[in-house]
Amino acid sequence: MRHLPISLDLRGKTVIVAGGGEAALAKLRLLLKTEARIVVFADDALPEMERCAAEGRMRLYRRPVAAADLVGATLVYAAGTDPSEQDRVVDLGRAAGALCNAVDSRESSDFLTPALVDRDPVTVAIATEGSAPVLARRIKADLEATLDGDLGPLARIAEEFRPQAARLPRGMPRRRFWSRFFDRVGPQALRDGGEPAARAALAALAAEAGRERRRPVSSIWSAPAPATRRS
Numbered sequence: 001m002r003h004l005p006i007s008l009d010l011r012g013k014t015v016i017v018a019g020g021g022e023a024a025l026a027k028l029r030l031l032l033k034t035e036a037r038i039v040v041f042a043d044d045a046l047p048e049m050e051r052c053a054a055e056g057r058m059r060l061y062r063r064p065v066a067a068a069d070l071v072g073a074t075l076v077y078a079a080g081t082d083p084s085e086q087d088r089v090v091d092l093g094r095a096a097g098a099l100c101n102a103v104d105s106r107e108s109s110d111f112l113t114p115a116l117v118d119r120d121p122v123t124v125a126i127a128t129e130g131s132a133p134v135l136a137r138r139i140k141a142d143l144e145a146t147l148d149g150d151l152g153p154l155a156r157i158a159e160e161f162r163p164q165a166a167r168l169p170r171g172m173p174r175r176r177f178w179s180r181f182f183d184r185v186g187p188q189a190l191r192d193g194g195e196p197a198a199r200a201a202l203a204a205l206a207a208e209a210g211r212e213r214r215r216p217v218s219s220i221w222s223a224p225a226p227a228t229r230r231s
Helices: 022-031 047-054 083-095 133-146 151-165 172-214
Strands: 014-018 037-041 059-061 073-078 099-102 115-119 122-126
Touching: 014 022, 014 083, 022 037, 022 047, 047 059, 073 083, 083 099, 115 133, 115 151, 122 133, 122 151, 151 172
Parallel strands: 014 037, 014 073, 037 059, 073 099
Antiparallel strands: 115 122
């Protein structure tokens, strides 16, 4: 495995996208799902980019990126159409200490962006080391059809409840508690009454687990049978 799949925390981090075409827009759509500070540099930006900038979702500068623009950047996407310009952006990004991705150029990239199945906050990444992107898209389509849309809401509810769940014993009791919620109780409650019902079901499940924890273990003692006297 040449490339390590990781989940990178982009909250408040700066991500640069250099380019205004379809390739840059594809990266932008993905990045807009994160909490990154996104800055796009493009001489000629697509209308969707213009709208995102007007809505304040990212910053747009209608010029090529310069070295000073990359100071403090965490990631840099070189997503233009001119190979020499892509090389220039990558060189500037690396000099600024950022990880760089050159679209359609695996050898020039420090990292690759996998195909993603998004069930926020649950994400499934499909990577082929850049060797078969069409195959990655096919696997993504299969997973999109397979994975339930309830995964995201259930994961968010579980995250909210983790402080209470921490009171349960570690190990098998806690794993059994979460398994019951994700396998049956949570999905059923979510279908029946939405997120409020799922939260109530999780609280009831925790209360039940707490009662099981406090329940004394009874033991039954039987006195030995009297010895039979032989005649």
